Amino acid sequence: MSGIEQIRPIVWTIAGSDSGGGAGIQADLLTMHDLGVHGCSAITANTAQNTLGVPAINVVADGVLQSQLDALSADLKPSAIKIGLLANVAQVRLVANFLRELESRGEAVPVVYDPVAVATSGAQLTEDSTGAAVMNELLPLCDLITPNSIELAWLAGGVADCAESILAAARKIRDGYKSALLVTGGHGEIEPGTTADLLCTGSGERIREHWLIGKKIETRDTHGTGCTLSSAIAALLALGYPLKDACVVANAYVRRGLRLGNTGHIGTGAGPVGHCGWPTELRDYPEVLIAGSERARSYGIFDISAAASFAAEFAQPDTTRLGLYPVVDTVEWIEKLAEEGVRTLQLRIKHARDDLREQIERAVAIGRRYDLRLFINDHWQLAIECGAYGVHLGQEDLHTADLKAIQAAGLKLGISTHGFFELLYAWQYRPSYLAIGAIYATTTKDMSGQLQGPQKLALMAALLPDYPLVAIGGINLQRAPDVTASGVGSIAVVTAITDAPDYRQAVAQLRAVIE
Ligand SMILES: Cc1ncc(COP(=O)(O)OP(=O)(O)O)c(N)n1
Ligand SMILES: Cc1nc(C(=O)O)sc1CCOP(=O)(O)O
Ligand SMILES: [Mg+2]
Numbered sequence: 001m002s003g004i005e006q007i008r009p010i011v012w013t014i015a016g017s018d019s020g021g022g023a024g025i026q027a028d029l030l031t032m033h034d035l036g037v038h039g040c041s042a043i044t045a046n047t048a049q050n051t052l053g054v055p056a057i058n059v060v061a062d063g064v065l066q067s068q069l070d071a072l073s074a075d076l077k078p079s080a081i082k083i084g085l086l087a088n089v090a091q092v093r094l095v096a097n098f099l100r101e102l103e104s105r106g107e108a109v110p111v112v113y114d115p116v117a118v119a120t121s122g123a124q125l126t127e128d129s130t131g132a133a134v135m136n137e138l139l140p141l142c143d144l145i146t147p148n149s150i151e152l153a154w155l156a157g158g159v160a161d162c163a164e165s166i167l168a169a170a171r172k173i174r175d176g177y178k179s180a181l182l183v184t185g186g187h188g189e190i191e192p193g194t195t196a197d198l199l200c201t202g203s204g205e206r207i208r209e210h211w212l213i214g215k216k217i218e219t220r221d222t223h224g225t226g227c228t229l230s231s232a233i234a235a236l237l238a239l240g241y242p243l244k245d246a247c248v249v250a251n252a253y254v255r256r257g258l259r260l261g262n263t264g265h266i267g268t269g270a271g272p273v274g275h276c277g278w279p280t281e282l283r284d285y286p287e288v289l290i291a292g293s294e295r296a297r298s299y300g301i302f303d304i305s306a307a308a309s310f311a312a313e314f315a316q317p318d319t320t321r322l323g324l325y326p327v328v329d330t331v332e333w334i335e336k337l338a339e340e341g342v343r344t345l346q347l348r349i350k351h352a353r354d355d356l357r358e359q360i361e362r363a364v365a366i367g368r369r370y371d372l373r374l375f376i377n378d379h380w381q382l383a384i385e386c387g388a389y390g391v392h393l394g395q396e397d398l399h400t401a402d403l404k405a406i407q408a409a410g411l412k413l414g415i416s417t418h419g420f421f422e423l424l425y426a427w428q429y430r431p432s433y434l435a436i437g438a439i440y441a442t443t444t445k446d447m448s449g450q451l452q453g454p455q456k457l458a459l460m461a462a463l464l465p466d467y468p469l470v471a472i473g474g475i476n477l478q479r480a481p482d483v484t485a486s487g488v489g490s491i492a493v494v495t496a497i498t499d500a501p502d503y504r505q506a507v508a509q510l511r512a513v514i515e
Pocket of ligand 2: 327416417418436437438439441442443444445447472473474475492493494495496
C-alpha cells in the first residue's frame with residue numbers, strides 16, 4: 001500500500017541547493033516526489049557542498065530569487081510551501097513580502113519553515129543578523145517551524161539543551177507567534193538511546209506540548225534529515241493531512257529513510273538520509289508521550305493528576321475481529337440486535353434521563369444473556385458499577401475518566417481516534433480496540449474536518465495488522481466492501497441499521513460483507 005494520491009498537488013520549496021544532492025532543494029524534491037506531490041523550487045543559494053562539509057554558500061541575488069517566485073506564482077499555484085535556507089535579511093524580507101502578497105490575494109497556503117541556520121555538518125549557513133528578521137517578519141506568516149535544538153536556541157535566545165530548556169524556549173516562541181513548532185531532537189538524547197521531537201500547538205492556556213519519541217537509529221547517513229522532514233510535512237499538508245498527522249507521518253518517513261536508506265557508499269562523510277516511500281511500519285512511527293506516564297518525568301511534562309488515573313494494557317477481547325458493531329441509543333435496540341445474532345454492540349446514550357442507571361443495568365443483563373461484547377459509551381462509572389463488558393471513550397474522555405478503575409474492574413476499553421496522531425496517542429494506552437473515524441461524512445454527528453476516507457483508513461490499519469480495529473462513520477452496505485478491504489476486522493454503524501427500512505435485512509447483509 002502506498003500513500004500516493006491520484007492527483008499531485010503542487011508544493012514549493014524556497015531553499016538552498018546542495019550540490020552533493022543530500023539536503024536542501026534536492027532532498028525536498030525527492031521527498032515531495034516520494035509522497036505524491038509535484039515539487040517546484042525557488043533557489044536562495046547555490047551551496048557548494050558534499051558529505052564532508054559546506055565549502056561555499058553562493059547566495060543568489062534578490063532579483064534571481066524574486067524571478068523564480070514570480071514565474072511559479074504565474075503558473076504553478078502551490079497547495080503548501082516549504083521554506084528552508086534564507087541566507088540573509090534581504091531574503092527573509094523578500095520571502096515575507098511575497099507571502100504577504102499571496103495572503104492579500106486570498107491565495108495563502110500552509111507554510112512550513114525549517115530555519116536552516118546550521119547544517120548537520122556543523123556549518124553555519126545563514127548570517128547571524130537574520131535571526132531578528134526571521135522572528136519579526138517571517139514567523140508571523142508561518143504555520144509551522146521545524147528548528148533543531150540549536151536553531152531553537154538561535155531563534156529564542158539562550159540555550160535549548162535539555163527537556164526543560166527546550167520546552168521553555170518553545171513556549172517563548174509560541175507565546176509570540178501563531179506558528180506551531182516541531183523541535184527536532186536528532187542532535188541530543190534526553191533518554192539514552194532515544195530521539196525526541198517536541199510538537200507544540202496552541203498558545204497561552206491552550207498550549208499543547210507533545211513529545212514524539214523514537215529509538216535512536218544508528219547510522220552515519222543523516223544528511224538532509226531536517227529538509228526531508230519539513231518538505232514531507234509540507235507535502236502531507238498539501239495532500240490534506242491535518243498538521244499533527246502530517247508531523248507524525250513525516251517523522252516516520254524520515255525514520256524509515258534513516259533505517260532503510262543504505263546510502264553509506266555515497267561520499268566519505270555523512271551520507272544522505274534515504275527516501276524510501278510511505279512509512280508502512282509502526283516501528284518507524286514515534287511514540288506520543290502521555291503526560292500521566294512515568295516516562296513523562298524525564299521530559300518535563302509529567303502531570304501528577306493525570307498519573308492518578310492513567311493506565312495502559314487493557315483486557316483484550318476474545319477475537320481481534322469484532323465484526324458488525326451497531327452503536328445504538330436504547331436498550332430495546334440492544335435486545336432486538338442481539339436476537340439477530342449480533343455479538344458486538346454499544347449503548348450510546350447522549351441525552352441521559354433519570355433512569356440512566358436502570359437502562360445500563362438492563363443492557364448489561366441482556367449482554368450476559370446473549371454473551372454480548374457490550375460497550376457502554378461515555379458513562380464509565382456506571383459501566384463499572386453495573387459490571388459491563390466494556391467502555392468506549394473518546395480522546396477527550398481520556399483526560400477525565402479513571403482508567404485505572406476501568407482496568408482494575410476488568411472492563412475492556414475501546415478508544416476513538418481520528419487520524420494518525422490520535423491513533424498513535426491512543427495506542428499508548430494499549431486499549432482493547434481502537435476505533436478509526438470518521439471514514440465518510442455522517443449525519444449522526446458533526447465530524448467535519450475529521451474525515452479519513454478508505455485510503456487513509458487502509459494506511460492506518462496497516463500499522464496495526466493484528467490489533468482489534470473498528471472503522472466508524474458514514475458506513476453503509478455499499479461502502480462496507482471498501483472498508484473491509486482496508487483490513488479492519490470490525491465496522492461500527494448507527495444509521496445503516498437504525499434508519500434501515502428493514503433492520504433485520506440490514507444486519508444480515510452487513511454481516512455477510514463484514515463477517
Ligand atoms: C466504535 C465507536 N467509535 C467511535 C465512537 C465515538 O466516540 P466518541 O469520540 O466518544 O464520541 P461520542 O460517541 O461520545 O459522540 C463511538 N461511539 N464508537
Ligand atoms: C458516533 C460516531 N463517532 C464517530 C467517530 O468518527 O468517532 S462517527 C460517528 C457516527 C456514526 O454514525 P453513522 O454510522 O450513522 O454514520
Ligand atoms: Mg464518547
